[in-house]
Amino acid sequence: GQLTIYTDENRNELIKHYRLIPDPGGNIRVYTKFWDTEDKLSVAPAVLTYADLMNTGDTRNIETAQRVLKEVLQNQF
Numbered sequence: 001g002q003l004t005i006y007t008d009e010n011r012n013e014l015i016k017h018y019r020l021i022p023d024p025g026g027n028i029r030v031y032t033k034f035w036d037t038e039d040k041l042s043v044a045p046a047v048l049t050y051a052d053l054m055n056t057g058d059t060r061n062i063e064t065a066q067r068v069l070k071e072v073l074q075n076q077f
Contacts, residue, residue, distance in 0.1 A: 006033040046072040
């Protein structure tokens with residue numbers, strides 16, 4: 001599996017706080033959080049979650065993405 005993290009923390013903070021060791025071939029992808037929120041523990045927007053799940057190509061993730069579409073996103077667009 002792969003873990004995707006969106007955060008405001010920089011590389012050194014991630015290493016210190018979560019003991020993550022950089023590995024170009026690793027299964028953790030870290031991206032800069034690009035949406036505005038005051039809640040530091042907020043989750044990604046539903047549309048981003050949907051896109052990330054669909055992009056994996058994994059059937060279980062696609063099923064979950066379809067649930068997000070049906071239960072959360074359907075009435076937003």
